[in-house]
Amino acid sequence: MKTGLWCVRKLSLIFLTLSILIPLSFTKAQVSAPGGDPKQPIDEAYTAKIKKYTTEPYFTSPLVDYLPASKTVPTPEAALGDIAGAPGILPYAEQVYKYMRLLESATPRVKVYSIGTTEEGREMIAVAISSEENMKRLEENRALLEKLADPRTIKLDDAEADKIAAEAAPVYYITGTIHSPETGAPTALMELAYRLAVDESPYISDIRNHMITLITPVVEVDGRDRMVDLYKWHLAHPKEFYPPLIYWGKYVGHDNNRDAMGVTLDLTKNVLNTFVEWKSQVLHDLHESVPYLYDNTVGDGPYNAWVDPILTNEWEMIGWRNVADMTKFGMPGVFTHGEFDTWSPGYLMFIAAMHNGISRLYETFGNGGADTRERTLEPEEYARTWYKQNPPLPKVLWSQRDNNNYEETGLLTSLHYFSENRVMFLKNFYLKSKRSIRKPYEEGPAAYVLPGDDPRPTLQADLLRVMQRQHVEISRATSPFTVTLPAKKKVKREKTAAAKKPEEKAEAKAETVTCEFPAGSYIIRMDQPYSRIADALLDYQYWSPDDPQKTPYDDTGWTFGELFNVQVVRVNDVKVLDVAMERVTIVHAPGGAHASGTVFAINNNAEPALATLRYKLKDATFDAAEDAFEAGGRKFDRGTFLIKNVDRSTLETTTRDLGLQAYALATAPEVRTHPIRAARIAYVHTWLSTQTEGWWRIAFDKLGIPYDYMSTQEIARIPDLNAKYDVILFPPVGWNLPATTIVDGYPTSWGNPLPWMNTPLTPNLVGKNDSTPDMRPGLGWDGVEKLQEFVDRGGVLLTATDTSNFAISLGLANGVSVTSPRKMKIVGAVVETQLVDLASPIAYGYGDKLAAYCDQGPIFSLSSIVGARQRGRLGPEMNERPTGRGRKSDQDFVVGRPEVTPPEQPESEDWQNPTVTDEEKYNNPRVIPPDLRARVILRYADAKDLLVSGLMEGGDEIAEHPAVIDVPVGRGHLVLFSVNPVYRGETEGTYSFVLNTIMNFDSLNADRKPDER
Ligand SMILES: [Zn+2]
Secondary structure (H helix, E strand, O other): OHHHHHHHHHHHHHHHHHHHHHHHHHHHHHHOOOOOOOOOOEOHHHHHHHHHHOOOHHHOOOOOOOOEOOOOOOOOHHHHOOOOOOOOOOOOHHHHHHHHHHHHHHOOOEEEEEEEEOOOOOEEEEEEEOOHHHHHOHHHHHHHHHHHHOHHHHOOOHHHHHHHHHHOOOEEEEEOOOOOOOOOHHHHHHHHHHHHHHOOOHHHHHHHHHOEEEEEOOOOHHHHHHHHHHHHHHHHOOOOOOOOOOOOOOOOOHHHHHOOOOOOOHHHHHHHHHHHHOOOOEEEEEEEOOOOEEEEEEEEOOOOOOOOHHHHHHHHHHHHHHHHHHHHOOOOOEEEEEEEEOOOOOOOOHHHHOOOOEEEEEEEOOOOOOOOEEEEOOHHHHOOEOOEOOOOOOEEEEOHHHHHHHHHHHHHHHHHHHHHOHHHHHHHHHHHHHHHHOHHHHOOOOEEEEOOOOOOHHHHHHHHHHHHHOOOOEEEEOOOEEEEEEOOOOOOOOOOOHHHOHHHHHOOOOOEEEEEEOOOOEEEEOOOOOHHHHHHHHOOOEEOOOOOOOOOOOOOOOOHHHHOOOOOEEEOOHHHHHOOEEEEOOOOOOOEEEOOOOEEEEOOOOOOHHHHHHHHOOOOEEEEEOOOEEEOOEEEOOOOEEEEOOOHHHHHHHHHHHOOEEEEEOOOOOOOEEEOOOOOEEEEEOOOOOHHHHHHHHHHHHHOOOOEEEEHHHHHHOOOHHHHOOEEEEOOOOOOOOHHHHHHEOOOOOOOOOOEOOOOOOOOOOOOOOOEOOOOEOOHHHHHHHHHHHHHOOOEEEEEOHHHHHHHHOOOOOOEEEEOOOOOEEEEEEEEEEEOOOOOHHHOOOOOEEEEEEOOOOEEEEOOEOOOOOOOOOOOOOOOOOOOOOOOOOOOOOOOOOOOOOOOOOOOOOOOOOOOOHHHHOOOOOEOOHHHOOEEEEEEOOHHHHEEEEEEEOHHHOOOOEEEEEEEEOOEEEEEEOOOOOOOOOOHHHHHHHHHHHHOHHHOOOOOOOOOO
């Protein structure tokens, strides 16, 4: 108790000291209160317009209800002709940039940096704003932050880090309008930049003097310009419906915010590089959807399992503080807990979470343009809840200015809070970086190893390039090495009485195995600052079906090694870090031509680069070996390319560039072959959505495979499809639409045409994609007939997920139906599949099994009889004996007659065409002839093996069912995918199913064994 007394005394001493200090800090707080500096004049006219365009007094704050005046620095009005957030005004990216550059020329507090271009060649910028002093020492400051970002440079010296944290200015990076229909951010960010540069109030000076604010006002620049075009069209045709924004960027729409894993899009690369090069602490991305400001910094569980808990605590601090500050201003509808889970690292803002920074995202309330509109909310949106004490109002007049007020107020309070606590946040930044470097010793793994003898070196190189885009360091072993790995766990035994005995339990002890890797194996060391992103992408994911979160916000699994069909070994043994290795800056699979001869053989391991080669060497003769063979002392697999009529030096250069190994043979090998052709491809999209097909397009463009891109309207107009094309690709639409919607499109019986064309009013709309005078008509029944005719006459139609549903429900695929899931829930997960028919050219290069991306199927079921009732598991199956004498295994017994043995019941697996009985065959024109039945290439694995990564519930409904089917139709083929083989740049391992189909389009029946059962 004595100690306790001493404590009390000591405490009161501290209290005394504190009370002396209190007046000081109180004064400081007062000085820093939000609101203008009375000594600085305000821009009266601008301020009056702010008031005019704000629809309710509580939709603003003391931070943004005035604009400070400046004699030298122009306000946003100079570029917009009106104030930021004015009704009817939506600037193009160029106007926004022009204003930012006006600021740059007017004040030393602003600098504009070009950070790269988009796929359509438009510029992306980052605007830095800080005090003159900070701007002068930007490089010096960057060098300080660099030491915190890579603590290896200061030998993990905490004292040194403390010193730096006390003097450096943190970088807070804000990004706007990645989602093009969410239109408010650019004007909010123009005005924010002005305020940060001009406002002399203590609240804003604090931010300017201690922080560097970095702004990319428009992330999706291509989409922004199209959106502004549409808005102008809308203003010119106020009484008409205006076309939906069918294209945002060149390739994808909303999914541009799901690219932070694969980093396939230029906008992701540019923001990621800017974030990392500036050694930023925060990435704060602005979106619009729910009223009025959802700061999803806190969000909801499950949180991503690879982030540092220091970060999740920062989320909590920042998010709740944001709500608190805005609540004090009396602004309704600000909240931070909500249904957004922080599991997937695919969001743009998550670049920060995975690179030791802080990720944040706002959803403010947007009107999808600059109209002021009356907005009526749903009851759940205006309900008061524990986390929404001052909820939005049920019905309000809402303006773009209101939206801008919320965005700017949220950002300014955030910047101020960050500035107040900058030393702590910089120290946290250092700690997160340090803990990333200490990962091998504190939590593991020590490294990931990608073996030097992987049979798919080009896919391995592609995977490593994803890591490099993520700024992950890669090393390569200079000699062979061994590591200790945990032995594979035994499958748990059934819970029998015996198994519960304690001695039996003890045998489950973990054992280890020693594993040897060859020289040249790649090692991704985890003792580096960005180890977390490598770990998150290469590891496995498990989402429990019992998780309280029942509506995952996005994909639940993504294991990159699996989806790239590349070997990746997680190594916990820290000895791996002592292996002799060198840093690799350029990853390239070795390629070229070896030996001499005129026939070149390239082994087929389902590498997409093979298709690139085929199209690059258009005039050479390519054949595929239908069997494995040996030649020149080497073994070649089935599907091996045999290339003739090619100039050696061309082949040499091309294979070297592509990372493929060609072996010259003196003579053509004795093996069955068929031609591999550069098929002419028609690539079909709808005018309903281009989001999901966009990922296919970018994959084809990157592989250099040409195609004619056309809409469902266009393909229906081509008189003879077979004369122009060998293969029609119809990639997923992405909406899981009923077939009739693809046929019908939008309603045309009412309303006005929805043009998607470049006109003087809409000069950016079409870009590098497609155009139509009216988006509404769909494929039409003529179009359906055209597709059917194309296949009948020998063409190949390839569909996936919802377009497979479309083909099946229109009756194009005899004997294939789709079963509706009952309890099944597979949300963007990685599943295991098994090859069923390795002899099919579609399967060339694959092994017995591989992982694939699956999002809820569809579940394909087969029948050998057209229009037959599904042999589902719904009704009772009469395969069991009736009630009677004997045991269950005995045959039934009939009194008064000799025993008769019934014929054996035919059995078939879920991936097979069911056997047709003699009874069924008799006089039955609906029985599909054996050579016209579906040929199953790939199936889903057995239920117990099905889940690789992510969330799966009721997986037995799809287990063992077909995943890729080749259905003969007339003289052609319909190739149906249940998995999505080409997705978000994350699934290169399954690309070759599509590419094989294309290159073997006229030989798909190779080695087909008619189903005689
Ligand atoms: Zn959004």
